[in-house]
Amino acid sequence: MSVVLPLLMGYVFGFLLHRARVTDSNVIEGQFCFCDFTMIKVMLPAIIIGGLGVLVLVRIGDAQYYIKDANLLGVLLGAVMFGVALVFFGYCPGTALAATATGSLHALAGVLGMIAGAILYAFSYGWIKANILDVWALGKVRLPELTGVHDIVWFAGLGLIALVLFVWLERRAA
């Protein structure tokens, strides 16, 4: 079980990414010039449906949250690096691994680069921890507690954005 479950979870995830075509770097690139909206069509339903289910699971005590630290400077700088790299690479880490398995050789080059980047990060970690990660470090903060706006309202807002966007996209495509 302890071996089968992660393999199976990964298998389904990789299978789904490929069937949604986000293992094609042109589809990812297309999102950022607003030429192709596949990426957001995958992400928003995953967030809303996943989030509502996890909310219920946490409330009935069958799951817990795994909140990443809000080290705001580190998140901000890291996200800018990630966004710029995304434009030049055309994959994010998960889709790069999946795309490598579908025959993308340049995705493999990027995966090797990612391993190099991880090594570089690990050897810079002491300095980064002291000078970046500890700046504006708010800890494991969730938006509902920070803003006083209930979880359901956040999901309703995201749902409304998704609904308006998707109806508009599908009408435009028709």
Next chain:
Amino acid sequence: MAMPTDHVASKTEGRRLDLSPYLVGASIGVLSWVAFAVSKEPIGVTTPLSRVAAPVAAAIFGNEAVAANPYWSPMPFSWDYGVLFLIGMMAGAFVSSLASGTFRLEAVPRFWRGRFGGSLIKRFAAAFFAGALMMFGARMAGGCTSGHGISGVLQLALSSGLFIVVVFASAIIGSRVVFGRRGIK
């Protein structure tokens, strides 16, 4: 006179077994329920991948440098949930591409070719360095499109919300600078 739009690439290639992106997104949402309730570990990619980097670093710089490293020492490499998840993920995409007849070797993708030409060396070098920058950024931020973008945002985490908004904003600006206002057809 022929219009420039005559050369718009066919969008039907490899579509035979594709699923609706909405359905895939919803399925990933349900997969997250299992990840939280059964696996007790949210879906994520760069945390396990950074652990895969440890044995690679050990082969180059020696075991002692890795064992003493403050980043790796709290989470040394093992064949744990996250690493097995990555293997499963590659297997799933591989089988899907074989089953749908869309497995094919790709060296230079359309977007890149349209802007930077067909050079293999240029594309591989750019992918390598962009991959390195991406991983460095993901580790500094604490996650990637999966760990922050999906698993983190669905928990309404402040860090994850900030991450995904800044990633999209910088990629949209970056895309416009690199590929122009209309992208590459």
